[in-house]
Amino acid sequence: MPDSAPKSEVLSEIEQQLVSLFADGVRVAGLPKSIGEIYGILFISREPLALDDLVVRLQISKGSTSQGLKMLRTLGAIREVEGPDARRNYFEADLELKKLVGGFIREQLRPHLKSGDERLKRIEDHVKAEEDPEVREFYDLRVKKLERWSKQARLIFPLLQRVLGE
Amino acid sequence: MPDSAPKSEVLSEIEQQLVSLFADGVRVAGLPKSIGEIYGILFISREPLALDDLVVRLQISKGSTSQGLKMLRTLGAIREVEGPDARRNYFEADLELKKLVGGFIREQLRPHLKSGDERLKRIEDHVKAEEDPEVREFYDLRVKKLERWSKQARLIFPLLQRVLGE
DNA sequence: GGGCTGGTTCAAAAAAAATTGAACCCGGAT
DNA sequence: ATCCGGGTTCAATTTTTTTTGAACCAGCCC
Numbered sequence: 001m002p003d004s005a006p007k008s009e010v011l012s013e014i015e016q017q018l019v020s021l022f023a024d025g026v027r028v029a030g031l032p033k034s035i036g037e038i039y040g041i042l043f044i045s046r047e048p049l050a051l052d053d054l055v056v057r058l059q060i061s062k063g064s065t066s067q068g069l070k071m072l073r074t075l076g077a078i079r080e081v082e083g084p085d086a087r088r089n090y091f092e093a094d095l096e097l098k099k100l101v102g103g104f105i106r107e108q109l110r111p112h113l114k115s116g117d118e119r120l121k122r123i124e125d126h127v128k129a130e131e132d133p134e135v136r137e138f139y140d141l142r143v144k145k146l147e148r149w150s151k152q153a154r155l156i157f158p159l160l161q162r163v164l165g166e
Numbered sequence: 167m168p169d170s171a172p173k174s175e176v177l178s179e180i181e182q183q184l185v186s187l188f189a190d191g192v193r194v195a196g197l198p199k200s201i202g203e204i205y206g207i208l209f210i211s212r213e214p215l216a217l218d219d220l221v222v223r224l225q226i227s228k229g230s231t232s233q234g235l236k237m238l239r240t241l242g243a244i245r246e247v248e249g250p251d252a253r254r255n256y257f258e259a260d261l262e263l264k265k266l267v268g269g270f271i272r273e274q275l276r277p278h279l280k281s282g283d284e285r286l287k288r289i290e291d292h293v294k295a296e297e298d299p300e301v302r303e304f305y306d307l308r309v310k311k312l313e314r315w316s317k318q319a320r321l322i323f324p325l326l327q328r329v330l331g332e
Numbered sequence: 333g334g335g336c337t338g339g340t341t342c343a344a345a346a347a348a349a350a351t352t353g354a355a356c357c358c359g360g361a362t
Numbered sequence: 363a364t365c366c367g368g369g370t371t372c373a374a375t376t377t378t379t380t381t382t383g384a385a386c387c388a389g390c391c392c
Contacts (some may be wrong), residue, residue: 024278030194032349112194159329253337
């Protein structure tokens with residue numbers, strides 16, 4: 001059994017700074033710090049890392065790490081690759097901004113927008129049932145406005161993708 | 167002293183639904199629920215409302231309401247208008263998506279990006295001090311990548327603004 | 333001045349979100 | 363069949379964020 005490459009247990013100054021930068025960075029997207037840390041250390045690592053490496057180097061629990069990796073995988077922000085020890089799963093960061101943003105839109109933004117539209121539909125029904133025509137008219141205006149917003153949001157996504165296509 | 171128009175203390179079905187829709191909606195932008203509720207009730211109200219109206223109708227504290235109004239004002243999401251009682255401050259929702267997004271970019275996104283850039287600069291200095299040329303080269307690549315990302319983000323903001331300009 | 337009312341501030345409390353760690357599952361080696 | 367180690371799950375705990383409410387300030391009227 002090859003005593004597989006023992007990664008340094010402490011982060012270099014640069015690694016620390018970068019990990020912390022990402023940790024804060026992902027918060028604007030509403031993601032937990034640990035996700036940023038994991039992505040960050042993978043981003044700055046020259047070779048792929050396995051779960052245990054992350055646990056040791058970032059000093060976070062196995063649980064968090066496992067969950068973080070799952071999320072990052074579904075976002076398409078990291079990918080699984082082969083590594084020195086055949087029975088572990090190794091990961092490396094995907095560096096295409098387009099892909100990261102795309103994953104975020106697909107997994108976080110779109111679902112919200114969708115459920116919002118559904119709720120809006122239900123509100124529309126209530127509006128139809130409003131007695132007072134003046135009030136109904138007003139509510140209808142507002143609902144229409146929201147529908148327009150939703151449509152604009154949907155328009156923006158593909159545009160974003162295109163602009164980020166280098 | 168005119169017993170100023172006593173607004174209904176309970177929200178109609180439509181109002182409730184809409185307020186709750188906004189409450190959830192703003193969370194994708196990482197803002198607290200109360201902010202969404204305040205904006206929501208203003209959005210669906212036919213006349214401007216004052217702080218006390220919001221407290222009564224949304225059943226949230228004066229403190230939250232005051233803070234929420236402040237935030238919404240600095241985001242440019244609501245504006246102060248005249249109302250029946252001259253010594254209160256009344257507010258109404260601004261309905262231009264462009265303005266809402268613009269305020270959010272200006273107040274929340276840009277500052278983050280800016281501080282991120284500063285931190286990145288400091289990381290760059292550390293990279294310059296790296297001994298091993300191979301490692302330095304690699305780090306440099308990564309820092310460059312991040313700088314490119316940052317530039318792309320800045321490019322996107324004005325684009326967004328333009329697309330949302332109806 | 334003193335009382336009133338609308339609004340702000342901020343420490344303390346409550347609520348929500350993230351993290352931990354122990355139990356568990358699974359596949360391969362023994 | 364059992365053991366071992368990597369990985370996942372999830373209830374309990376910790377941390378962070380949001381909300382509350384009481385103290386306070388400012389302008390106005392008497």
